[in-house]
Amino acid sequence: MVAALAALAVVTTHAQRNMTPLAEEYVRLVLALGQHDPDYVDAYYGPPAWRQEAEKIKVPLTDIAARADALARELGGAAPAAGGDEMTVLRHRYLTRQLAALQSRAAMLGGRTLTFDEESQALYDAVAPSHTAAEFAAVLTELEARLPGTGTLLERYDAFRARYVVPRDRLDATFRAAIEGCRQRTAAHVPLPPNERFTVEYVTNKSWSGYNWYQGDYRSVIQVNTDLPIYVDRAIDLACHEGYPGHHVYNVLLEQHLVRGRGWVEFSVYPLFSPQSLIAEGSANYGIDVAFPRGERVEFERRVIFPAAGLDPSGAGPYYDVLSLMERLSYAGNEAARQLLNGKMDAAAAAAWLERYGLYTKPRAEQRVRFIQQYRSYVINYNLGKDMVARYVESSGGTADNPARRWQVFRELLSSPRLPSGLR
Numbered sequence: 001m002v003a004a005l006a007a008l009a010v011v012t013t014h015a016q017r018n019m020t021p022l023a024e025e026y027v028r029l030v031l032a033l034g035q036h037d038p039d040y041v042d043a044y045y046g047p048p049a050w051r052q053e054a055e056k057i058k059v060p061l062t063d064i065a066a067r068a069d070a071l072a073r074e075l076g077g078a079a080p081a082a083g084g085d086e087m088t089v090l091r092h093r094y095l096t097r098q099l100a101a102l103q104s105r106a107a108m109l110g111g112r113t114l115t116f117d118e119e120s121q122a123l124y125d126a127v128a129p130s131h132t133a134a135e136f137a138a139v140l141t142e143l144e145a146r147l148p149g150t151g152t153l154l155e156r157y158d159a160f161r162a163r164y165v166v167p168r169d170r171l172d173a174t175f176r177a178a179i180e181g182c183r184q185r186t187a188a189h190v191p192l193p194p195n196e197r198f199t200v201e202y203v204t205n206k207s208w209s210g211y212n213w214y215q216g217d218y219r220s221v222i223q224v225n226t227d228l229p230i231y232v233d234r235a236i237d238l239a240c241h242e243g244y245p246g247h248h249v250y251n252v253l254l255e256q257h258l259v260r261g262r263g264w265v266e267f268s269v270y271p272l273f274s275p276q277s278l279i280a281e282g283s284a285n286y287g288i289d290v291a292f293p294r295g296e297r298v299e300f301e302r303r304v305i306f307p308a309a310g311l312d313p314s315g316a317g318p319y320y321d322v323l324s325l326m327e328r329l330s331y332a333g334n335e336a337a338r339q340l341l342n343g344k345m346d347a348a349a350a351a352a353w354l355e356r357y358g359l360y361t362k363p364r365a366e367q368r369v370r371f372i373q374q375y376r377s378y379v380i381n382y383n384l385g386k387d388m389v390a391r392y393v394e395s396s397g398g399t400a401d402n403p404a405r406r407w408q409v410f411r412e413l414l415s416s417p418r419l420p421s422g423l424r
């Protein structure tokens with residue numbers, strides 16, 4: 001028995017040792033591809049010399065593709081025995097799939113064209129369901145009843161929402177209050193390293209509304225885009241999504257448990273166009289509901305956020321009633337992206353579709369089209385990602401009536417290498 005255990009330990013150590021050079025080659029390939037695509041490397045905090053090497057050499061796309069093919073073959077030969085240690089199996093599967101996404105992205109940069117669904121499958125390991133205009137029209141009918149008055153529904157919705165804009169001079173105080181609320185709720189359930197922290201910056205002229213730039217060493221820079229008026233719901237949404245328990249916490253837990261705890265260097269780089277992004281965006285969006293279940297959210301908005309923004313707290317209930325209907329229109333954005341990328345709509349038609357079925361005002365629709373043109377099928381990571389993470393957590397016992405279990409499953413998801421296809 002003792003001899004058998006000792007032999008097993010040697011096999012495990014051997015398998016892990018063999019993975020290190022493969023993981024390092026993957027990191028180098030991600031950094032090399034980043035030289036061809038400025039949006040590709042979202043975060044990197046591995047050895048600085050590797051990045052300098054990538055910048056200096058600028059490996060051609062064809063060489064990256066050839067090296068990626070060779071690495072895929074090596075990874076195929078290094079598969080751990082099925083039924084072995086779960087984390088070892090997950091690690092191998094994850095690295096293999098992340099590499100496949102890198103191969104697809106390299107092919108796209110080399111000129112290969114994919115349909116919207118082919119691209120999302122190749123890059124994010126998932127395909128978003130299709131929805132018809134009639135499904136969104138049904139939600140619009142419900143909104144019609146909620147927002148009586150004259151003018152079009154979009155005009156009425158815009159006028160209603162205008163009452164919930166955070167004044168520019170109250171923005172920072174409102175965000176600080178939201179971040180504190182999100183941090184407290186997260187820290188009560190997720191042990192975080194004592195020196196984790198982030199800074200918030202306000203920026204303009206971006207296609208996104210917020211961004212987390214993870215720096216390593218448990219530190220993030222969070223940027224908030226102030227091009228357009230910011231509605232009060234964005235305070236908690238962005239504080240949770242970009243900060244606690246969203247992107248900042250996800251990156252901190254990966255660094256703590258996988259990079260430092262296990263020496264898995266592949267997690268020190270985050271390629272944006274990869275399955276990791278579905279987990280990242282899906283968990284960041286679902287994390288808002290984990291930290292603030294519906295009733296608690298409205299209570300916190302009334303008591304803390306609306307006063308910080310100088311808004312009348314009695315408006316919080318009606319506002320969130322309308323927003324929960326609006327969430328059902330989020331897949332209208334995926335349809336616009338699908339039609340635009342498949343060449344079935346041009347940019348003007350996609351913006352018009354967003355105005356009609358997503359109730360985007362013209363400037364927001366145009367901003368969203370710019371986002372779609374820059375990030376393409378990435379858009380599915382937000383709503384489909386959220387739905388997939390929610391189903392995974394809730395089917396694992398993390399239902400709304402069991403918050404302790406919900407936090408536990410959520411925390412474990414953020415600390416382990418799980419693929420979108422592994423959530424089913």
Ligand SMILES: [Zn+2]
Binds near residue numbers: 241247280281284
């Ligand atoms: Zn995000």
